[in-house]
Amino acid sequence: MNAGTQMVKLTYREAAREGLRDALARDPRVFLMGEDVGHYGGCFAVSKGLLQEFGPERVRDTPLSELAFTGMGIGAAMGGMRPIVEIMTVNFSLLALDQILNNAATLLHMSGGQFNVPLVIRMATGAGKQLAAQHAHSLEGWYAHIPGIRVVAPATLADVRGMLWTALEDPDPVLIFENNTLYTMEGELVVDAGPVDIDHARVLREGGDVSIITYSASLHKSLAAAETLAVEGISAEVIDLRTLRPLDDATIMGSVARTHRALIVDEGWRSGSISAEISARITEQVFYELDAPVERLCSAEVPIPYARHMEQAAIPQAESIVATVKRMVQSHG
Amino acid sequence: MKNKTKQTAKVDRDHGLRLLRKMLLIRRFEAKSAELYSAMKIRGFLHLYDGEEAVAVGVMEALTPEDAVVATYREHGQALARGVNANAIMAEMYGKKEGCCRGRGGSMHLFDAAARFYGGNAIVGGGLPLALGFALADAMQGKKRVTCCFFGDGATAEGVFYESLNLAALWRLPVLFILENNLYAMGTAICYAHAVADIAPKAASHGVQTEIVDGMDVLAVEKGARRGAEFVREGNGPYFIECRTYRFRAHSMFDAELYRTRAEVDKWRKRDPIASFFDLCREQAVLSDADLEELERDVAAEVDGAVAFAEAGTWEPVEELTRYVYSERRPR
Ligand SMILES: Cc1ncc(C[n+]2csc(CCOP(=O)(O)OP(=O)(O)O)c2C)c(N)n1
Ligand SMILES: [Mg+2]
Numbered sequence: 001m002n003a004g005t006q007m008v009k010l011t012y013r014e015a016a017r018e019g020l021r022d023a024l025a026r027d028p029r030v031f032l033m034g035e036d037v038g039h040y041g042g043c044f045a046v047s048k049g050l051l052q053e054f055g056p057e058r059v060r061d062t063p064l065s066e067l068a069f070t071g072m073g074i075g076a077a078m079g080g081m082r083p084i085v086e087i088m089t090v091n092f093s094l095l096a097l098d099q100i101l102n103n104a105a106t107l108l109h110m111s112g113g114q115f116n117v118p119l120v121i122r123m124a125t126g127a128g129k130q131l132a133a134q135h136a137h138s139l140e141g142w143y144a145h146i147p148g149i150r151v152v153a154p155a156t157l158a159d160v161r162g163m164l165w166t167a168l169e170d171p172d173p174v175l176i177f178e179n180n181t182l183y184t185m186e187g188e189l190v191v192d193a194g195p196v197d198i199d200h201a202r203v204l205r206e207g208g209d210v211s212i213i214t215y216s217a218s219l220h221k222s223l224a225a226a227e228t229l230a231v232e233g234i235s236a237e238v239i240d241l242r243t244l245r246p247l248d249d250a251t252i253m254g255s256v257a258r259t260h261r262a263l264i265v266d267e268g269w270r271s272g273s274i275s276a277e278i279s280a281r282i283t284e285q286v287f288y289e290l291d292a293p294v295e296r297l298c299s300a301e302v303p304i305p306y307a308r309h310m311e312q313a314a315i316p317q318a319e320s321i322v323a324t325v326k327r328m329v330q331s332h333g
Numbered sequence: 334m335k336n337k338t339k340q341t342a343k344v345d346r347d348h349g350l351r352l353l354r355k356m357l358l359i360r361r362f363e364a365k366s367a368e369l370y371s372a373m374k375i376r377g378f379l380h381l382y383d384g385e386e387a388v389a390v391g392v393m394e395a396l397t398p399e400d401a402v403v404a405t406y407r408e409h410g411q412a413l414a415r416g417v418n419a420n421a422i423m424a425e426m427y428g429k430k431e432g433c434c435r436g437r438g439g440s441m442h443l444f445d446a447a448a449r450f451y452g453g454n455a456i457v458g459g460g461l462p463l464a465l466g467f468a469l470a471d472a473m474q475g476k477k478r479v480t481c482c483f484f485g486d487g488a489t490a491e492g493v494f495y496e497s498l499n500l501a502a503l504w505r506l507p508v509l510f511i512l513e514n515n516l517y518a519m520g521t522a523i524c525y526a527h528a529v530a531d532i533a534p535k536a537a538s539h540g541v542q543t544e545i546v547d548g549m550d551v552l553a554v555e556k557g558a559r560r561g562a563e564f565v566r567e568g569n570g571p572y573f574i575e576c577r578t579y580r581f582r583a584h585s586m587f588d589a590e591l592y593r594t595r596a597e598v599d600k601w602r603k604r605d606p607i608a609s610f611f612d613l614c615r616e617q618a619v620l621s622d623a624d625l626e627e628l629e630r631d632v633a634a635e636v637d638g639a640v641a642f643a644e645a646g647t648w649e650p651v652e653e654l655t656r657y658v659y660s661e662r663r664p665r
Binding site: 035036038039040041043045061062063064065066067068091092095129130131132133134135300301302303305306307308309310313314 | 376377378428429436437438439441442454455456457458459487488490491492518519520521522525526527584587588589591592648649651654655657658
């Protein structure tokens with residue numbers, strides 16, 4: 001067996017760390033900065049050991065100054081470095097939103113194409129750990145509203161390792177959202193897994209009755225739901241969007257044209273969301289292929305509550321996916 | 334800026350009993366909380382105040398029930414010292430409906446309108462401008478009240494800290510700033526986060542009256558807080574107290590403590606605010622070992638009662654999930 005096909009068992013967290021290690025080892029311009037990425041080992045232990053391995057020049061603990069160090073990442077990227085800025089969770093990225101939107105996303109355009117910003121920002125997102133309403137939201141869909149940045153959401157080990165590589169080669173800002181419930185997910189990956197494309201969605205399970213269009217943690221719930229549905233004779237296709245901006249319309253529409261039904265599962269809030277955008281595009285582009293109205297399963301429109309039963313009730317679940325698909329297939333058979 | 338050194342004040346018995354009981358309650362309540370976390374009764378993030386009890390207890394002595402408190406996510410101590418009911422706090426951490434926020438907030442988001450306890454803020458520095466707003470509202474309504482805002486050394490790296498200091502001084506707002514300087518922001522030691530590790534002069538440079546106290550000495554904290562609260566209440570503008578303290582335990586239950594040595598923690602543990610205050614009271618023959626034993630029994634009963642209350646609590650029905658997104662009473 002050569003190194004290219006040798007598989008190793010690891011967690012999503014470890015795969016993310018391997019991605020960082022690859023990047024730091026490969027390119028001397030790459031450095032990681034953010035709160036507690038060094039001495040603490042990363043708030044989700046992703047960067048554990050990297051300070052010891054690469055030193056404090058390359059793995060930089062920052063003060064609690066999200067606005068300043070994110071803006072600094074933009075400047076450093078323009079100045080010839082390849083920074084990876086880590087923001088602990090998406091809620092805290094709101095302190096840096098000004099720099100992300102008003103600088104990172106606009107400088108290329110405002111400068112008439114003179115200045116691109118090759119910056120990567122990673123952050124954790126999502127509910128499920130009872131962290132309540134200032135730590136648990138899924139705002140990646142908001143970021144996908146912004147032209148000028150790319151938004152990716154790795155749901156698999158290969159993606160969390162390989163998307164970083166590709167993002168660092170991109171001339172423009174890329175935001176990487178890692179759902180915090182995925183860090184402990186285990187799987188197998190090729191030892192020297194490399195870059196993966198960040199332009200396309202992927203059909204992870206083929207089916208003929210309905211397209212479940214989703215991403216990140218909801219992907220795994222959708223795959224579980226598809227298993228259950230298969231037992232009951234319903235064949236669901238599951239699409240991992242992978243990239244929320246730009247959306248891969250071709251893969252989405254191709255699937256819906258085959259299955260004639262679409263369910264979008266999104267941990268973000270429903271109103272004004274990425275799921276609303278996808279639904280609109282489906283009706284714009286393949287309306288006459290549809291056998292049923294497009295449906296969406298999103299988070300309840302509440303700040304995420306602490307109590308476990310309430311938190312779980314607030315976000316999409318495999319059971320609610322199964323029930324929705326059954327209803328769609330049965331009432332519009 | 335005044336630099337107060339430790340003076341051994343004479344303690345009055347009732348006062349000593351009250352301070353000791355409050356600190357003990359926080360310590361035992363949190364030890365129980367940590368156990369309940371391991372038993373998976375409490376989830377999410379749990380930040381213990383272990384080692385810092387003298388700060389909240391000393392400060393609250395200087396406040397009246399009319400004053401307001403804005404706290405951090407490490408706020409069990411601040412809440413208990415303020416008089417938020419222990420049962421309601423424990424039930425909140427269980428996620429029960431009988432909790433002080435119906436289980437919506439958990440450990441990091443304790444709120445209590447009756448105690449004028451305005452959270453429980455888990456965005457570092459997020460409480461500072463809120464506190465300014467309470468103070469502004471009081472000033473504009475002619476109310477002689479103090480708004481007391483707690484925050485950590487980590488928060489003083491955020492831009493909002495400097496913006497808030499400037500505004501408070503500029504508009505002479507009645508804010509009592511309480512810096513809990515425990516030398517770390519999560520695992521980042523103050524030397525890795527601040528070019529100038531002395532924080533108090535930064536407040537002073539904004540024109541805020543400033544003082545540094547030994548945060549391991551409850552009497553020193555109380556004295557400083559009384560001075561500060563009086564200054565603020567008299568309409569002299571904001572007052573800033575840096576309390577030098579230390580957290581004995583991990584940042585949260587997810588912390589492997591890779592960033593500090595056992596020896597450093599042990600050194601600080603020798604300055605335990607509870608043990609040293611009790612020793613002082615015993616030296617002065619104000620309190621005896623028997624008093625301490627009785628307090629321990631009393632506090633244990635309160636903690637057990639809180640656990641029993643939380644255990645007996647109920648889960649809010651999921652049908653109520655979307656309540657409290659908007660106010661239920663609106664003008665017609
Ligand atoms: C804006 C923001 N950034 C980061 C965090 C994550 N975080 C929570 S507590 C903490 C350290 C804060 O340190 P400090 O202010 O000194 O308070 P302490 O925990 O020491 O009491 C960090 C980085 C957060 N909650 N909010
Ligand atoms: Mg601190």
